[in-house]
Amino acid sequence: MSVVDLARVPDAPLPSTSLPASGSRPLRILHCCGRFSATQGGTERQARAVCAALAARGHQVSVLTRKQPCPEPRVPGVTVHPRIRAVDRGRLFGLTYTASAIIEMIREAGRADVLHAHHLYFDAVAARIAGRLRGRPVVAKMVGAGPGGDLDRVRGTAGGWLFLRLLRTLDAVIAPSQSCRAELLAAGFPPERIHVIANGVDIALFRPDPASESASPLKDLAGPIVLYIGRLIEAKGLLDLLEAWPLLLREFPHAHLVLVGSGPIEGEVRRRAGSPPLAGTAHLTGEVADVRPYLRAAAAFAFPSWAEGLPNALLEAMAMGLPCVASDIGPIRDAVTDGQEGLLVPVRAPERLAAALGTLLREPALASRLGRAGRKRVKAEFSLESTVTYLEDLYSELCAGTGRGGFRE
Template sequence: MTVTTLWYFIGALVVGGAERTLIDLANEVDHDEYDVTIWTIFSTNPLESELSPEVTVRSLTDAGRLENGVIAGVETPLAYVLAPIRFWLAVRREDPDIIQSFLFYGNVISRIAGLLCSATVITGVRSVPDSDPLARRLIDRVTMSLSDGIVSNSTAGREFVIDRGADRDDVSVVYNGRDIETYRTAEPAAVREELDLPAEATVVGTVGRLLERKGHYDLLDAWPEIGTEIPNAHLVFVGDGPERSGLERRAEELGCTETVHFLGTRQDVPALLNAMDLFAFPSHFEGLPGAVIEAMAAGLPIVATPVDGNSDLIEGYRSGLFVDVESPQQIAWATIRLDQNPDLAESLGSTAAERAAREFTIASMVDGFESVYRRVHEPAAEESVYS
C-alpha cells in the first residue's frame, strides 16, 4: 500500500473546538494509509500530549504567549511573517501529498502553499460569523479557488463558503465527532463537594472557551431571575479564555458570585457533565460545537440558540430547547421550565443521547474525512501521473 503524506496546519494545539477535532482526527485516521504531521505556527501546544506516537508535530516559531488557555499574543509580530515563509519552504522542499487546514489564517497559508508543490489542498470552515471584516472577506474570495476541496462541519458553513465563491461540488460536510461512550458512562465528578454545594443543588453548566460570542454574558444576565425561581441553583463555567475577568466582574455586579463558579480548563469534562443537571449553550454564532455533542452524549437537557451548527445538532422540543440569540429572558424561561418539568428534561436528554451515539461519533467523523481525501486527492494524483 502506498502511504499518503498528510500534513495538517493549525495555529497551536490549544483547547478549542477545531483543535479538539484535529487531535481526534490525527489519532484515529488510518496510519497504515496516512503518514500524519501536524504543523503549528506556535510551539505552545498543551494538547500535544494527547497525540498518538504515530503523529509528528512540527512548530514554526516559539513566539506564542499563552494566556487563559489561548494564544494571546506573540513576542514579536515578525512571527506572523516568518511562520508562513518557513512553512512554504518546507512544502517546496518536501512536497507532501495532502495539506489540510481548518481556520482562516491557516487556510490562506495552505492555499498559497499549494502553488509551490503538487499537494492537494483541503481547507475548512468551522463557524459562520455574524460579521466579517471586509479585508478578510476579500482575501477569502481571492484565494478560495486555490482549494482543491473544502470541508465544513455544518450545513450552514457549506452554504457560507458557496456564497463566498466556492464551487458547490468542492464542498463537503463532515460533522464533528466525539468518543460518545466516554461521556455516556463517566462517573459524575464530585463537583458539589469541590464547590461546597448542598446535595440538593441544581447544577446548570456550560463548557467552552470564554469568548463574548459564546453568549456567556447573556447566561449571566439571566441568572438572577433563574436564582429567584430555583433558589438552590448554581451555575458552573468550565473553560477559560479572554473574557474570564469580564465575566467575573459581571457576576459581582449582578450580586451572584456565591452561586456562579468558574472552574477554568479541566481535564475531567465527561465527569463534570455527568454531575450537571442542565446544559446551557447560548452562542451568537457557531460551527458544529463539540461541547454540545458532549452534553448530548451525557444525556443532558440542553438550552441553546438555534444558530447554524446548533441547529444541525438539536431538534427543538425533541432533543433540547431553543432560545433567541442575546435573550437572557428566554434563557431564564427555558432553564426554569426544564427544572420545573423533570419529565420533559429527561425526555430531551435521552433523545439527545440517542442521536449523539447514532450520528456524532469519532469513527463517523474520521470516515467522513477519509472519504474526502479519497475523493479529492486520488483523482488529482492520477491526473498528475498521466499528464
C-alpha cells in the first residue's frame, strides 16, 4: 500500500494542574459526553481538558460516556462511567443512545449539583430530561454551527422539532463563538440563557518546544510538512485539501501532507492519498493520543472546514506557534484575522487553499510572524484557565438559582 501509516504516539498528554483555584465553592459536576476519548477529535480533547482542570481546582467531576473498545488513559481526579449503550444502526442509534443516557443520568444526577452535556444533541436532550426529573440545573454546549452543526443535525432527526423545543428550555447553553450565538438566537433560544465561552487551550502544554523535534514521529519525511488534525468527515473540507495538494506539489514536489485522525470518509481519503499524483506524498496516521509531536514537526497547518463551532485543533496549532491556513467562516474569524494570525481562504476553493499554503512555505518570515501572532492571541483570548473560570462562574450561578451548590466531604 502506498499510503504510509505513521507510528502513533502512545500516551495522551495530561492537562496542566497548575491552574489556580477559583473562589467558588467546590461543586459536584456530572458531564455527559458521547465519547471521552484521548484520540478522538477536538470536542473530546476539550472535554477531557476541562474535566481535568475542574478536578484540579477541587471540584468533584464525573463523566457518563459510551464504553470504548480499548481502555482510555485515565484523567486524574475524574470518575468515568462508560455505561451509555446504543445500537449502531440507523435511527436506532439516536433512540437507544438517548434512552440509555437518560437512564444513566437519572441514576447519577442525585449525586450531582449540575449537569453538563458536551453536545447540543442527544447528550443535551438526555441531560435536560434527567435534570428536570431530578431537579438539577443543566448546561449544554453547542459544538458546531452551520451545515452539519448541532442545530442542523437536530432538525434532520426524526422528531427534531420536539427535541428543539426541549433544548430551548435548557438552563444555559454555551456558544463557543459569536456565530454559534447568532444561530441559537435565530433558532429561538432565549438570549439570557446563551453564554459565549470559547474553547480553551492549555498553553503550558501546547507551546513551541524545539528541543522535542528530535523525537518527531515524522522525522523520516524529507521536505516541508503540511498537517491536518481532526475528524475525517466531508464537512472538514478534506477532499478539497486533497484536490489542492497536487497544485502545491508543482512548486514544492518534496512536500508532505499528513492527516491525523479517523472518520467516516477514511476509506475514500486513503484511496485518493494512495493514488497518483498524491501517492508517496500524502500520509494518514489514524488516531493519535498526543498531537503535539506532529504539530512541532509541521511547517504549516491546514484547516479547510466548511462548518465549525470554534475548532479546538486550530487553536492548538496556533498555541504551538504553527502558521495556519483556515476557512474564512464566522467561527474561525473569531480566532483568526486574515493576514494577522493566519491566512483565511473561501470554503471549497482548492486553488486558493493551495496558493495560501504555498505562500507559507515560500515565505518563512511571514510564516514565523503569523505563528507568533497566533500563539499570542490564543494566550490572550483562548486559554484553558479562562475557559474553566467562566464555567465555574456559570455553574455557581445556576446552582445558586436552585438553592444547590457545594458538597460535603
